Amino acid sequence: VRWAILALLCLSIGLDEFCIEGPASLMTHFQNWMPADDGNYTNTFESKFNMLYVAYYAPNVVLTLFGGALVSRFGDWQMLIVFSICMVIGEFIFAIGVHARIWSISILGRFIYGFGGENVFTGKSVLLARWFPDNQLALAYGLCTAFCHIGTVIGVSISPIIANATDLPTAISAGNVAATAVFFASLCIGWIEVCIERQARHNGTSEATLTESISALEKALLSDQISTERDPNKNNMIMSHGRHNDSLSQVTTSARRGESTNFSLSFWLLTGTAFFVLGCIYSYNFAASAILLERNYFMDPPTDCQLTFPNQCTSGLLAPMAGNPSFTHDTSEHCPGEYFADVLPSSLNMTRDNTQWDDEWDKDEYVFEEPLTDKDVNCVDKFWAESCTKNYCDGQDDASEKAGVMMGIPFFLCMICCPIFGAISDKYGINRQMIICPCAALIVAHLIVIFDHGPPTVPLVIVGLAYSMYDSVLWPTIALMMEDKYLGIANGIILASANASCVIFPLIAPMLYNIENSYLPNVELLFVAGGSILLVFCFF
Numbered sequence: 001v002r003w004a005i006l007a008l009l010c011l012s013i014g015l016d017e018f019c020i021e022g023p024a025s026l027m028t029h030f031q032n033w034m035p036a037d038d039g040n041y042t043n044t045f046e047s048k049f050n051m052l053y054v055a056y057y058a059p060n061v062v063l064t065l066f067g068g069a070l071v072s073r074f075g076d077w078q079m080l081i082v083f084s085i086c087m088v089i090g091e092f093i094f095a096i097g098v099h100a101r102i103w104s105i106s107i108l109g110r111f112i113y114g115f116g117g118e119n120v121f122t123g124k125s126v127l128l129a130r131w132f133p134d135n136q137l138a139l140a141y142g143l144c145t146a147f148c149h150i151g152t153v154i155g156v157s158i159s160p161i162i163a164n165a166t167d168l169p170t171a172i173s174a175g176n177v178a179a180t181a182v183f184f185a186s187l188c189i190g191w192i193e194v195c196i197e198r199q200a201r202h203n204g205t206s207e208a209t210l211t212e213s214i215s216a217l218e219k220a221l222l223s224d225q226i227s228t229e230r231d232p233n234k235n236n237m238i239m240s241h242g243r244h245n246d247s248l249s250q251v252t253t254s255a256r257r258g259e260s261t262n263f264s265l266s267f268w269l270l271t272g273t274a275f276f277v278l279g280c281i282y283s284y285n286f287a288a289s290a291i292l293l294e295r296n297y298f299m300d301p302p303t304d305c306q307l308t309f310p311n312q313c314t315s316g317l318l319a320p321m322a323g324n325p326s327f328t329h330d331t332s333e334h335c336p337g338e339y340f341a342d343v344l345p346s347s348l349n350m351t352r353d354n355t356q357w358d359d360e361w362d363k364d365e366y367v368f369e370e371p372l373t374d375k376d377v378n379c380v381d382k383f384w385a386e387s388c389t390k391n392y393c394d395g396q397d398d399a400s401e402k403a404g405v406m407m408g409i410p411f412f413l414c415m416i417c418c419p420i421f422g423a424i425s426d427k428y429g430i431n432r433q434m435i436i437c438p439c440a441a442l443i444v445a446h447l448i449v450i451f452d453h454g455p456p457t458v459p460l461v462i463v464g465l466a467y468s469m470y471d472s473v474l475w476p477t478i479a480l481m482m483e484d485k486y487l488g489i490a491n492g493i494i495l496a497s498a499n500a501s502c503v504i505f506p507l508i509a510p511m512l513y514n515i516e517n518s519y520l521p522n523v524e525l526l527f528v529a530g531g532s533i534l535l536v537f538c539f540f
Contacts, residue, residue: 001196002131005189009124010144012084012185014151015178016120019091019113021411022155022175023052025404026163027289028396032380033168035101046510048103053286055107056114057502064499067119068492071126072485077186077193080123084183086116091179099169113179118495120182125491127189129479135426138476142422145471149411149418151178156285156407164397167380267481267490269537271497273435274474276534279501280442280527281410281467286506289403291519295449296406296456298399301336301343304329310346315391318355339399342392344372350388358382406456413464414471421472431473438466439538443531450521450528505530 023030031045071079090113097105124144132140163171284291294300307326313319314326326343328335336343350366361383368376379385379393425431445462452458474494482490505526512522 001192005127005131005192006140006143008185008189009127010147012080012120012182013124013144014147014154015182015185016087016117017148017151018155018178019087019175020056020117020155021152021285022159023172024286025156025159025289025400025407026168026171028293028379028400029160029163029168029171032378033098033101034103034106046513048107050286050506050510051103051107052110053506054503055111056117057499057506058114059111060114060118060499061496061503063115064118064122064492064495065489066492067122068488068490068495070488071119071122071492072488076123076126076130076488077190080120080127081183081186081190083116083119083123084179084186087113087120087179088176088183089113090115090117091175095169095173095176098172118499119492121495122488122491125475125479126488129484129487134480137479138422138426138472139419140422141475141479142419142472145418145422145475146415149414152411153408153415156289156404156411158404160397160400160404164401263486263490267478270435270474270477271494272537273439273470273534274494275497275501276530276537277438277442277467277470278498279505280446280530280534281463282498282502283505283509284446284463284527285407285410286502287509287519287523288407289400291449291523292403292406292456293399294519295453297339297402298396299336299340301326301340302328305335305343307343307345311348312345313348313388314342314345315389317387318350319388319390341374341399342389342395344374344377344389344392346371348372348388350383358387361387406460409457409460410464410467413461414468417465417468418472421469422476425473425476431477434469434473436538438470439531439535441466443528443535446524446527446531450524501530 094109362381385393445459448459
């Protein structure tokens with residue numbers, strides 16, 4: 001029974017992450033699809049897009065505290081169903097807002113989705129702690145986290161593919177299906193719990209006794225685990241690594257010995273690490289698509305790369321019959337090369353009077369006296385996508401798909417490595433070391449992004465391994481160090497800290513971007529600074 005509940009929780013968490021992280025890889029599609037509210041398109045779009053995530057995480061700085069209290073008060077599976085209903089409603093409103101091209105409705109949908117999407121993690125944590133014994137808890141958390149990252153990998157990878165094949169609203173609507181599936185999975189968990197309770201009442205036994213005696217094998221396993229945990233001679237069940245006067249060592253040592261530390265200094269230190277780790281990983285993921293495009297897959301062409309006919313379209317129905325290739329000014333070699341954006345015209349003068357007009361084009365004229373930038377080219381408009389800059393728009397679509405695949409690397413590694421690191425934590429109890437190592441690794445990864453201009457694989461692999469190691473030990477450590485009656489609130493506090501980081505970092509990032517209209521190096525330095533503070537917390 002517990003493995004069935006674990007499977008349903010894994011499905012729910014994976015689909016939840018699909019809905020949360022999917023839009024992150026659709027940044028260029030949002031830029032082309034959604035309107036600007038004022039004349040400064042860059043500033044408006046950067047702030048509006050980040051508001052999709054601020055709206056999701058900001059209320060959860062407080063709501064996860066109430067969510068944890070609600071789980072403790074009304075029950076884990078009961079609130080899981082309530083949270084999933086909020087997810088369905090929020091995702092539906094978000095899809096309507098995108099389809100109507102209205103930022104305010106889209107942001108409102110993400111806000112409502114946040115009521116349930118983040119609190120699902122609290123319900124999941126309490127359910128796992130109740131159903132699994134201590135020496136299987138990290139493995140259960142690791143498996144659930146692995147499926148969480150499967151959802152992220154699928155979301156960031158296939159969302160650009162769906163959007164390129166159809167349009168942005170269709171890609172967003174896939175989240176409606178995912179949120180509905182979470183609701184039905186929550187109902188299944190509730191049905192299992194109700195059946196267990198009814199059977200317990202019928203037999204006159206407690207639910208805990210019934211769940212331990214579902215099968216003879218499970219009963220034997222649980223009995224063996226309980227006796228092992230209570231035997232003081234079983235040294236492998238007690239943390240004996242490192243200095244026992246260290247705060248983080250005391251967390252895991254006390255937890256293994258069955259002593260509740262509750263809301264001690266150690267707990268608040270872990271809360272601080274959650275703020276900076278998730279800020280350096282999840283907040284980075286919100287901007288990763290744009291960073292990868294700028295750094296690797298859709299770089300600005302060299303300034304000496306010029307079109308043969310600078311004042312005419314580059315590709316498509318309106319391009320010169322002989323083509324309009326670009327060459328370097330000095331060497332006359334073809335440019336700009338692979339992974340660069342195609343050169344845009346220096347000016348355009350397309351009106352109904354001088355051009356065979358297509359009524360499917362969005363505007364009545366396309367007149368630009370200054371050199372065009374990426375903010376001028378809207379690849380949703382068929383004028384740009386099919387008639388004037390087809391090569392540029394096709395390259396942008398291909399680059400967004402490549403960036404989406406690369407964005408999935410850290411979470412793909414988490415999918416594989418979290419259960420492994422969780423099992424290592426269960427066996428050897430090296431939780432403190434497995435919290436410190438990721439802190440240093442995150443700083444290294446972000447420094448590589450700034451100073452090395454090679455493929456992004458290496459820093460993304462480092463981020464993935466660091467997050468896998470950290471996430472596999474954080475939640476089990478909290479579950480082991482807290483009494484059951486405080487567990488829901490404790491998980492709510494950790495999530496509140498994580499959500500605070502996912503509000504503060506995305507609010508600061510657009511400000512740094514607007515300094516030079518570039519993500520590098522200013523935005524990356526933000527994550528380096530966060531990682532440096534994180535390292536201080538880890539060694540405290």
